[in-house]
Structure formats: C-alpha cells, structure tokens
Amino acid sequence: METPRSDLISVSVPSRAEYVHVLRAVTASVASRIPVSFDGIEDLRLAVDEACARLLALRSGSTRLTLTLRPLSDRLEAVVTIDAVAKGDWPPPGIEETLGWRLLSALVDTVTLTEGPPGPSIHLSKRALDPTLPSS
Amino acid sequence: MSSGDRAPGSSDREAELELFRRLPDDPSVRDELVRMFLPLAEYLARRFDRRGEPLDDLVQVASLGLLNAIDRFDLSRDVQFSTYAAVTIVGELKRHFRDKGWAIRVPRRLQEVGLRVNAVLPELAQELGRSPSIDELAVKAEASPEEVLDAIEAVQAYSTTPLDTPLGDHGSAPIDVLGAEDPSLEILDEWASVGPALQRLSERERRVLHLRFFRGLTQSEIAEQIGVSQMHVSRILSQTLRTLREEVGGDDAIPEAEPRGSRTEPR
Numbered sequence: 001m002e003t004p005r006s007d008l009i010s011v012s013v014p015s016r017a018e019y020v021h022v023l024r025a026v027t028a029s030v031a032s033r034i035p036v037s038f039d040g041i042e043d044l045r046l047a048v049d050e051a052c053a054r055l056l057a058l059r060s061g062s063t064r065l066t067l068t069l070r071p072l073s074d075r076l077e078a079v080v081t082i083d084a085v086a087k088g089d090w091p092p093p094g095i096e097e098t099l100g101w102r103l104l105s106a107l108v109d110t111v112t113l114t115e116g117p118p119g120p121s122i123h124l125s126k127r128a129l130d131p132t133l134p135s136s
Numbered sequence: 137m138s139s140g141d142r143a144p145g146s147s148d149r150e151a152e153l154e155l156f157r158r159l160p161d162d163p164s165v166r167d168e169l170v171r172m173f174l175p176l177a178e179y180l181a182r183r184f185d186r187r188g189e190p191l192d193d194l195v196q197v198a199s200l201g202l203l204n205a206i207d208r209f210d211l212s213r214d215v216q217f218s219t220y221a222a223v224t225i226v227g228e229l230k231r232h233f234r235d236k237g238w239a240i241r242v243p244r245r246l247q248e249v250g251l252r253v254n255a256v257l258p259e260l261a262q263e264l265g266r267s268p269s270i271d272e273l274a275v276k277a278e279a280s281p282e283e284v285l286d287a288i289e290a291v292q293a294y295s296t297t298p299l300d301t302p303l304g305d306h307g308s309a310p311i312d313v314l315g316a317e318d319p320s321l322e323i324l325d326e327w328a329s330v331g332p333a334l335q336r337l338s339e340r341e342r343r344v345l346h347l348r349f350f351r352g353l354t355q356s357e358i359a360e361q362i363g364v365s366q367m368h369v370s371r372i373l374s375q376t377l378r379t380l381r382e383e384v385g386g387d388d389a390i391p392e393a394e395p396r397g398s399r400t401e402p403r
Contacts, residue, residue: 025289032270032281038257039267039354042288042370046377053381103377106349129269 012066015082020052023067023080030069031076037129044126047107048078051122055082058090058120066118075109077125083118090120149216156211169206170199173221177202180225194229201228223338250287252277254365261356288367341376344369 011026013019024045031041052065062084070077086092091113095101104111104124112123159165177198181191205224209217256276260268274281337345340362347353347361355373359366 021289025285028285028289029282032285035269035271037267037269038273038366039356041270042355042366042373046374049374050377050381103349129266 007071009069009071010066011069012064015056015062015065015084017053017056019065020049020056023052023065024048026067027069027076027078030071031126034071034073034076034128036076036126040126040129043107044076044078044124047104047124047126048080050103050107051078051080051124054122055080055084055120058082058084058086060084060087062119073128075125075127077123079121079123081116081119081121083116084120086115086120090115152217153211156209156217159206166206170202173202173206173218174199176218176221177225180222180229194232197228197232198225201225204228223336227338246283246287249277249279249283250367252279253284253287254367257356257366258360267354267356288370337376337379341372341379344372345376348373 009026009030011023013022027044027048028041031044036044048067055065062082064083066081066083068079068081070079095113101111104122108124108126110123110125114121114123155165155169159169178195181194181198201224202221205217205221208224209220253273257268257273260272260276264272268276270281270284274284277284279287343362344358347358348355353361355369356366359369362369364372
C-alpha cells in the first residue's frame, strides 16, 4: 500500500497570519500534481488555513510555521508545525468537540494532532483523485 | 452620526412590524423606513472607511444595501429588521470592495483564466462525473496548470482581505448587539453549541456551510445547487469559516491574513 514515492517538501514561513497564504498555495500546487481533484484541493486549502489558525493561536514565543508535504501516489499528507509552547495541554482536551476539529475532519480524510519537537503539529491527509470513481 | 443613533427600531419592534405591514400599499412607508435606518447604513459605511474609497461612495453603497433589505425583508421570519438590514448592508459593502479589488489587483491574464475556469468547471465535472484535476481543467480552459492554480489562489486571496473583519471588533457595533438578539434565526441543529456565531452568518452562508459539512456536497455541487460559481462558493466558505473561527475561537482568533501584495495602496 505504501508506495516508493515519499519525497518530502518543506516550507517554513514566519509565524504570522499574513504568510499562511504561502502555505496554502504550496499545498494546492503539490496536491494538483498527485493529482488531488479540484474540489479536494479547495478543501485542503481551507484545512491548511484552519490548521494554521489553530497553531498560530498558540504562538507564544514562536517564530516559524512549517508545512511539510509528503505526496504519495494515493494521497497527500500535510503536517503543519509551529515552534511554540502550547498553552495547556496539546492536543487540548475535548478537541474533538470543537468546531475547528469538525471542520478539519470534514475537509480532509484524517486529522491527527501530535506534540513536537519543535512544537504542536497538525497532520492532515487527503486522498488522491481516483479517475475510475465518480466524485464522492 | 451621534452615538444615540444606533440600532434604530430595536426597542420598537411593533412599530417596525406595523410599517412593514403597510409597506406594500403605501409607498411613503418606504421613505420613512429609509429615514429610520439610514443612520445604520451610514454607521456601517463608516466602518469601512479609510480603505481607499471615498466615504460618500460607501454611504451610497450602504444605502443601496438598505433599500435591498427593505424590499427583501420577510415579515414571516421572526428576525428584527435592523439585524437583517445590517447583514445585507455589510454584504453590499464587501461586494463593492471585492469587485473593485478584483479589477485593481489581479492581473488581467489571471482574471481571464479565472473566468474561463469558472465557465468550464461545471461542464467538465458533469462530463467526468467527478471533480476534475487541475490538469484537466487547464486543458479545457486553455491555460497552464500554474495559471489555473494562480487564478484560484487570487480569488481566495480576496476572501482573506481585511474586509472580512467582523464588525464586532470594537465590541459595540450594531451588528454585535443586534445579531445576538435574534434567537429565531434558523440555525443548524448540529452546531447548536456555536449558535450565537452561526446567527451572525447570512442565510446563504449558513446554507453553504450546511451543504458542505452536513450534506457532504462538494463545492462544485453546492455551486450548482445555489446557482453561483464554484469560486463564489469557495469565497463564501472561507469567509464563513474565518468568521466562525473568530467568533467561536475566543482566544484563538487571529488577525486577518494580509493577502498577496501590500495593502498600503488600495487604489
């Protein structure tokens, strides 16, 4: 099931909201080459936005927001990490109940939260377009 | 405008309803409503001031929004008119900036590609029976995949301009007060816990949210269903999520993202 393709692409920007668009654009660009469908890319864009917003909210003392993409033949994995210390627990207790979490889980196929180093991370994965199937 | 002018009518729901009941038969009522709520329009226009548009123009746009609100207000929905008007007026102001912004800041080539992508997307999706890949779109739109991606991103950038700043950011804007007073707006049961935030969304925003997250439709399918372009759906979604995030997030609200380019010279 794992494919030999596992090139890692990593982009790091200052941990400020005005740079999130860079991460969105890179995600879309990489996703388009797997390919992820047009709608899937739109979902990914929103998901990266949401993940970045979550992490930026923690940004005490942070300097960088880093996106790592792993294009596989059947999906794109994206990890957003911030080099901040989470206020309180990470993942926050009861996170599954929050709106942000529901959004993320609706937008991508899997969402996982992990804790660094260098800091709190959100892992997203989105299935590639399967040309043999009608859109779901 | 003096501070006492805000939220006209909110204390006088009955009189307001009476006016709307008379509206169909008595054209002078329309003028009276305009007079009553013009301060609200002016107030909201002012909130968008200093973004490079003359205030007079903004007041015009806001007044147009007010007229639309008066004409479209539905008495049977148990919503205060001032709430409905505020939402409509703000929508009109945002659209004004978005249209302007698009014309000014997106290179013509990308505008063209964007329009073509919009045009071919539904038919391509229909043809394939699924959402197309960017390559497929590019071929159909006679552009490179990079251009297609750039065009989509350019549209997205518009949804993240400071125009989306919620009006409530000073805590006492009319929409803050009014929006919270309307328990009757139809909300999504599934998200009852975030009800107050959802109530501040327009009906269309809630509908898009519902279709995307509870019915699981794709953006293209939603576009078809509500009769707008996919790109418009995309804008609505990202703007709506941002609003919700700010409303619900409390301490995790983040400042507005600056889109590409500098915002120092909106003209």
